[in-house]
Amino acid sequence: MTFETVIQSIFTSLFLVSVIRISTPIIFPALGSLVSVKAGASNKALEGLMLVGAFTGVMVSAYTGNVWLAVLCGMVVAVLISALLAIFHLYLGTDLFIGSLAVNMMCSGGTTFLMYIITGDKGNTGNLASLSVPNVHIPFIKDIPFIGEVLSGHNVFTYLAFFLTFVIYIFLYRTRYGVSLRAVGENPEAATSLGINVKRVRMTALIISGVLSSLGGMNLSMAYLQMFARDMSAGRGWIGLASVSLGGKKPLGTMLAAVLFGFSDAIANQFGSLDIPAQLVTMIPYATTIIALVVYAIQQRRAILSRMKKFQKENEEQLKGAPEKSE
Amino acid sequence: MRPLIDLINIDKVYDNGVVANNGVNFSVKKGEIHALVGENGAGKSTLMKILYGMEKPTEGEIWVNGEQKHFNSSTDAIAATIGMVHQNFMLVPSFTVAENVVLGDEPRKNGLIDRDAVLNITKDLSDQFGLFVQPDAIVNSINVGMRQRVEILKTLYRKAEILILDEPTAVLTPQETDDLFIAIRILVKQGKTVIFITHKLREVKEISDRVTVMRHGKMIGTLDTKDVSREQMANMMVGREVFLDIKKPKIKRGEKRMRVKNLSYVSEIGRQLLRNVNFNLYAGEILGIAGVEGNGQTELVEVLTGLKPAAGGTVLIGDCNILESTPREIRLRKIAHIPEDRLSNGVAVRSTIEENIIVDRYFQKPYRNGLFINRKVVKTECENLIEKFSILTPNGKLPVSSLSGGNMQKVVVAREFSSEPEVLIASQPTRGIDVGSTEFIREQLVEIRSKGTAILLVSADLSEVMSVSDRIVALYEGEITGVFPDASKVSEKELGLYMLGVKQQTYEEMEKYL
Numbered sequence: 001m002t003f004e005t006v007i008q009s010i011f012t013s014l015f016l017v018s019v020i021r022i023s024t025p026i027i028f029p030a031l032g033s034l035v036s037v038k039a040g041a042s043n044k045a046l047e048g049l050m051l052v053g054a055f056t057g058v059m060v061s062a063y064t065g066n067v068w069l070a071v072l073c074g075m076v077v078a079v080l081i082s083a084l085l086a087i088f089h090l091y092l093g094t095d096l097f098i099g100s101l102a103v104n105m106m107c108s109g110g111t112t113f114l115m116y117i118i119t120g121d122k123g124n125t126g127n128l129a130s131l132s133v134p135n136v137h138i139p140f141i142k143d144i145p146f147i148g149e150v151l152s153g154h155n156v157f158t159y160l161a162f163f164l165t166f167v168i169y170i171f172l173y174r175t176r177y178g179v180s181l182r183a184v185g186e187n188p189e190a191a192t193s194l195g196i197n198v199k200r201v202r203m204t205a206l207i208i209s210g211v212l213s214s215l216g217g218m219n220l221s222m223a224y225l226q227m228f229a230r231d232m233s234a235g236r237g238w239i240g241l242a243s244v245s246l247g248g249k250k251p252l253g254t255m256l257a258a259v260l261f262g263f264s265d266a267i268a269n270q271f272g273s274l275d276i277p278a279q280l281v282t283m284i285p286y287a288t289t290i291i292a293l294v295v296y297a298i299q300q301r302r303a304i305l306s307r308m309k310k311f312q313k314e315n316e317e318q319l320k321g322a323p324e325k326s327e
Numbered sequence: 328m329r330p331l332i333d334l335i336n337i338d339k340v341y342d343n344g345v346v347a348n349n350g351v352n353f354s355v356k357k358g359e360i361h362a363l364v365g366e367n368g369a370g371k372s373t374l375m376k377i378l379y380g381m382e383k384p385t386e387g388e389i390w391v392n393g394e395q396k397h398f399n400s401s402t403d404a405i406a407a408t409i410g411m412v413h414q415n416f417m418l419v420p421s422f423t424v425a426e427n428v429v430l431g432d433e434p435r436k437n438g439l440i441d442r443d444a445v446l447n448i449t450k451d452l453s454d455q456f457g458l459f460v461q462p463d464a465i466v467n468s469i470n471v472g473m474r475q476r477v478e479i480l481k482t483l484y485r486k487a488e489i490l491i492l493d494e495p496t497a498v499l500t501p502q503e504t505d506d507l508f509i510a511i512r513i514l515v516k517q518g519k520t521v522i523f524i525t526h527k528l529r530e531v532k533e534i535s536d537r538v539t540v541m542r543h544g545k546m547i548g549t550l551d552t553k554d555v556s557r558e559q560m561a562n563m564m565v566g567r568e569v570f571l572d573i574k575k576p577k578i579k580r581g582e583k584r585m586r587v588k589n590l591s592y593v594s595e596i597g598r599q600l601l602r603n604v605n606f607n608l609y610a611g612e613i614l615g616i617a618g619v620e621g622n623g624q625t626e627l628v629e630v631l632t633g634l635k636p637a638a639g640g641t642v643l644i645g646d647c648n649i650l651e652s653t654p655r656e657i658r659l660r661k662i663a664h665i666p667e668d669r670l671s672n673g674v675a676v677r678s679t680i681e682e683n684i685i686v687d688r689y690f691q692k693p694y695r696n697g698l699f700i701n702r703k704v705v706k707t708e709c710e711n712l713i714e715k716f717s718i719l720t721p722n723g724k725l726p727v728s729s730l731s732g733g734n735m736q737k738v739v740v741a742r743e744f745s746s747e748p749e750v751l752i753a754s755q756p757t758r759g760i761d762v763g764s765t766e767f768i769r770e771q772l773v774e775i776r777s778k779g780t781a782i783l784l785v786s787a788d789l790s791e792v793m794s795v796s797d798r799i800v801a802l803y804e805g806e807i808t809g810v811f812p813d814a815s816k817v818s819e820k821e822l823g824l825y826m827l828g829v830k831q832q833t834y835e836e837m838e839k840y841l
Contacts (some may be wrong), residue, residue, distance in 0.1 A: 174439040176431075183419045185428055190417035194431035194481075200422035 004199055013149040015266060020045050020150070020158060022269075023262025025050075025224060027218030028160040030258040031168050033211035034251060038172060039205030040185035040273050044100035044183050046213045048107030053214025054321035055111040058228040060119065060162030061131040066168050067222070070131065074218045075211050084209025086203040124229035132156060132226045133218075148256050155223040156160030157215065162255070164212070169251040181205055197306070213237060242289065329393055330354035331520055332378065332489060337387035339373050339544075345729070347373035348384070349544040351743050355489070360511060360521045362552065362762075366540035366564055366733065366761030372522050374541070379411045380404035410482025411491040414528040417472050418466045424473070424537045425449035425462040428480045429655075452480050457513045472503035478508070490514065491522045496530055497759045500620055500787075508534050526564070526761055527756045528557040540564055564762055567807030573794050575773050580797070581610030584750050584781035585662075590640035592626045592805070600626045601805040603640070605834075606841045608750055608781040613772065615796025615814060616785045617822050621806035624785045625667060628754045633657045644750070658687055663748035665739055667755045667785070673726045673739040681723040684742045696705070708745075716741040717767070740768055744775055750777065754785045769795050789819060789826075800841070801825035808832065810840040 005049045030045040036043035043049075053074040061070035085103050088094040114123045115326055130232045133156045142152035170259040184191045192198055216236065219226045239261050246260070247253030332355040340349040348370045355361045356591050365371045379387065380398030389396045391407050393794040398404050401411070412440045425445045426433075434444040449462040458476040466474065475495060482490055492511075496504045496573040511534060523535060531533055531538050532552060538562040540547040547563045572766050585608040592601035598624045607613055618624055628737055629635040631653040633644060641648045658664075666672035674683045684695055685705050693704045709723040718737045720730060737757070743751065752773065757765040772795055776782050787793050792799060793814060801822060809825035811817040824830040 026774070170439070174434065176433050176440060178433060179426070179433060179440065180420075183422070186419045186421060188418065190419055193401055193411075193413070193417045195400065195405065196431050 003274065006274060007195075009270055009308045010267065011145050012104030015073070016150045017154075018269065019259065019263050019266045020154060021260045022265045023225070024154075024158045024161045025216045025219045026239050026243065026258040027255055027263050028157075028219060029213045029237045030163055030247075030254050031161075031240075031251070032216070033214070033237075033241045033244045034247075034249065034254045035168065035172070035181070035207040037180045037249060038185045039202050040188060041086075041089065041096055041202040041206055042241075043082070043085070043206050043209040044097055044241065045082070045107075045211075046216075046240055047235070048100075048104035048208045048237075049082060049213035050217030050220070050233040050237050051107045051231070052081055053078050053112050053217030054232060055090035055115065055228050056214075056282065057218040058125055058128065058130040058221045059132070062125070062128040065131070066135055069142035070222070071133070071215075071218055074214050078214030078246075079207055080211040082207045083203070085210075086206040089206075090199045090202055095246070101226070104319050108231055115228065125227045128227065130222070130227060131203065132222045155219075157219040157223050162214065164215075165251050165255040172251065177201075177204075179198070190208070206281065213240075244259050246289065246293075261289075268295040331357040331392060332386075333390035334378065335388040335390065336372070337374065337377060337389075338385045339377060340385045341372075346544050348377070351544070351546045351662065352543070353539060353546060355520060355522060356537075356548075357520055358515060358518060358535055360515055360523055360682040362535035363524045363541065363812040364526055364528070364538060364539040364560060364565075365529055366526065366763055369541040369564070369761070370523050370544040371541055373413065373544075375493060375522070377706060378404070379409060379491060389499065390825070391520045405478060405487070408488040409483060409491065410487025410489065411480040412475065412482065412493060412495060414497065415812055416478055418474060418477060420465075420467045422466060423462065424460050424469065424477050425466050426465060427466055427477055427597055428452070428461070428462075428484050428655065430481075432485070434497045448484065449480065453485055456483060456510065458510050458518065470503075472499060472506060473506065475499070475503075475512055475817060479510070479514075488518070489522070489691070491524070493524045494526075494759065495523070496525060498525060504530070507835075528560050531560065532557060535731055560642045562696060570615075573769055573773060575795075575797075577778055578611050580612040581779060583607045586641075586643040587631070587782075588641045588643070589752050590627075590630065590642060591638045592623070592630050593638040594626075598610060598673050599638075601630070601638075604802075604805070604807055606800055606807065606810075608783055610660040610749070610779045611776060612797045613776050613782040613784055613795055615792035615799045616783065616802050617789060617792045617799050618802035619825050620787050622802050624754070624802060625807070627662070627802070628667065628752055628783075628785055631752055632662070632666075633662050658746075659778065661747070661749040663751045665743050665756050666749070667758070669736055669739055669758075677726050678728055678729045679724050680718065680720060680730070682712070683727050683738050684709050684712060684723070684745075685819040687742060687746060712745055716771075717742075731761075733760035736760050736768065737764060740771060744771060748775075748780055750830055751780050752785075753782060755787060756784070757791060758787065789822070793817070793819065793822070802830075803828040807841070810837045812840045 014200045029050060033043060033046060056077045056273060057074035060073040061067050065068065081103060085099050088099045089096045112122060115125060119125055119128060119251045121127060135153055135155050136159060140151045142148045180191065181201050182194045184196060184198050217233060220232050226233070240258065243257035243261060244254050247255070247257035264284055268281045271281045271284070334351060334353040337348050337351040339354070340346050344832060351370070351374055355372060360837045361374070363371050373382060377384050377730050380401040380597040383624070389398065391409070394405070396407055419430065422430070423826060425448070429445050433440045434448060436442055436444070449460065453460050453462070458480055460473055460476050460480065461469070466477065479490065495507060499507060511523070515521060536551045537549060538552050538555065538560065539549040540560060542564060582757060584672045587604060590601055590604040591599070593599050604627065606614065614625055616627070626635065633649065633652055637650050642650050642664070645658050649660065661755045670676060675686070686699065689700055690695055694701055706723070713723055714718060719734050730738065730752050731781070740756065756772065758770050771781060772784070784796055785788070799811045799814045799817060799822065800807050803826060808818045808828060809830065811822070
């Protein structure tokens with residue numbers, strides 16, 4: 001493949017479809033991270049929670065044949081694990097970051113271990129007949145050329161991810177509980193003085209972030225692929241965490257940042273067909289982010305310094321003028 | 328008539344053994360403004376935390392409106408119509424004024440927060456009680472006075488009838504204080520009762536109907552304000568004669584220690600906060616900066632101590648421009664700094680008293696022994712300082728957070744003074760601390776000045792600037808508007824005109840005195 005064909009392929013509906021497809025499993029943990037960050041208890045166990053969600057979903061669907069029951073079970077397991085993390089952090093005084101790391105390692109090791117016990121395979125569950133969630137073809141829109149191809153025909157999780165962005169916005173900014181949650185994150189003392197139970201709110205936030213992460217995980221194992229693979233979250237939880245900061249800690253911004261990461265990932269995939277080492281290509285989204293943040297920071301600094309200099313200049317002129325006045 | 332609030336025989340002993348309240352009886356009548364005064368650490372705040380449900384008394388009874396109460400949290404106190412405005416505000420900075428007022432109890436429509444109602448409720452409350460606020464302004468962007476009014480509105484929204492104001496004027500400018508007093512009078516006229524904690528005796532006289540004095544955790548007495556003079560109150564508070572005037576030996580000032588030339592500073596958002604400031608500091612002289620708060624004093628101190636970069640100018644110590652230096656390099660040149668905000672810059676609250684005292688010198692001999700800190704030296708040194716500066720603590724191994732405000736400040740002063748500075752930059756050295764500690768710190772300032780230290784004194788308390796300083800400059804909008812070579816020969820009124828920019832000396836007039 002030549003460079004031109006790669007560039008051409010970017011301007012196709014197929015490419016946009018892949019951007020949406022790749023973004024979805026980042027949006028879920030990103031929203032989860034957002035809720036926990038807003039409550040002042042940043043959940044960093046998103047990776048682990050994605051893995052247990054993905055694993056549980058595959059297992060339950062394979063053995064019960066009920067895909068929705070599988071999704072429900074995946075969420076329930078995530079609730080239990082994030083509640084455990086919350087109790088350790090809030091009531092037993094564990095540092096949240098250390099606790100999160102423990103959960104991540106436990107989930108990574110635990111899912112691999114259980115997979116080996118159950119299927120005899122340490123790599124993936126390809127030999128299990130697990131299910132995937134259905135795709136949705138939106139009436140009318142699916143028939144519009146190009147737009148229909150891009151917007152219609154995605155799996156349930158994809159639509160859910162974008163819909164949840166909106167739901168999280170309403171929750172955080174328009175409901176009493178959400179507003180309290182943000183208050184807890186910004187000034188826990190103030191919240192306490194108004195009778196808001198800080199620990200309970202943070203517990204809820206951590207559980208919500210766990211559930212959202214598990215949805216991201218199931219998106220990977222029950223839509224993106226149709227099996228569980230060892231450590232299949234592959235850093236998406238961490239990218240979700242970064243999306244929150246990049247998105248200015250706002251729901252819409254977070255979602256857009258996640259899509260930006262998805263976009264760079266998709267481009268990396270396209271470039272993968274060129275004769276460039278794969279490792280270099282997969283670096284693209286991360287390198288882009290770092291460069292963007294550095295440029296932004298440098299610009300900010302420059303702006304401040306130039307403003308200072310400008311004022312200083314005006315000042316010197318004033319000083320030169322001063323003795324003349326008094327003469 | 329039965330008092331609205333009756334606290335009977337309140338004892339409070341903290342887990343660490345500190346007795347904060349000892350058999351305190353305190354009662355408040357409906358509709359009065361009741362001042363509660365006492366030195367820092369006298370137990371006023373503890374008593375009010377008990378009334379507001381934040382602390383449980385070890386012994387004693389709380390009666391509100393003829394009913395005995397057992398508060399488990401402030402929620403219970405709020406339900407009993409008690410509201411409290413804390414000294415450090417309890418606001419959410421990124422929320423609007425209105426969102427803060429209704430926080431936790433927002434009006435709803437169809438399950439969602441009714442944003443229009445949020446704004447209207449705030450506006451109505453604001454109108455009803457004459458507490459002007461902008462309901463849709465973000466708290467981050469409003470000034471301290473308005474933040475305080477938001478706090479008061481918060482309590483009123485929760486139907487408070489009894490308002491506890493914890494040192495409300497400590498953070499206010501004189502103008503804002505006047506506004507607050509007007510608001511308090513309106514509140515009382517509408518049937519509210521106000522408990523006003525302070526240690527500014529002038530304010531007690533001005534605003535309160537009755538006054539209760541506390542000392543060392545005990546109640547000394549409750550009196551009608553009109554029957555008691557400021558001197559009497561001061562004596563009740565400290566239990567001895569207070570010298571509001573300072574004895575200052577006349578000495579001749581020495582050589583120039585610090586030369587500030589054309590110093591300018593521009594804030595990150597482009598506001599020019601210092602404009603070509605010129606002055607010299609001399610050995611053995613206290614130079615006071617007189618100015619209404621927010622006219623560049625904070626920035627001046629932070630630039631001189633290396634905490635903020637200057638936009639232009641030079642600050643010379645000998646021949647060296649210290650604007651290029653880091654804070655530690657500046658300190659090593661024997662420039663000491665008492666920062667304005669003791670809690671965030673003066674001490675590390677969770678560290679011990681000892682650690683706070685050696686933090687500027689642990690890396691030097693004799694405090695260092697090879698790679699390690701020489702604990703023995705640290706211990707004896709700190710014990711000496713604790714005694715010399717009469718810091719009230721059982722030992723130096725306790726965290727600074729266990730001390731009252733006045734004693735915390737003494738830790739800062741002990742550190743800065745014991746480094747034997749050649750130049751001392753003291754910013755608000757006595758803000759928010761009790762009369763006894765204030766007097767002590769002022770005396771210490773005069774003492775090291777007499778021993779030859781050059782001192783720059785910045786204080787929001789004009790009487791402090793006038794009584795402690797030898798020479799005064801007035802600062803207005805980041806510019807020096809006047810210099811007064813003999814502090815004892817200028818009147819408060821005259822100084823005020825320069826502080827408010829009404830009068831201004833020309834540079835030629837000032838030059839030889841700067």
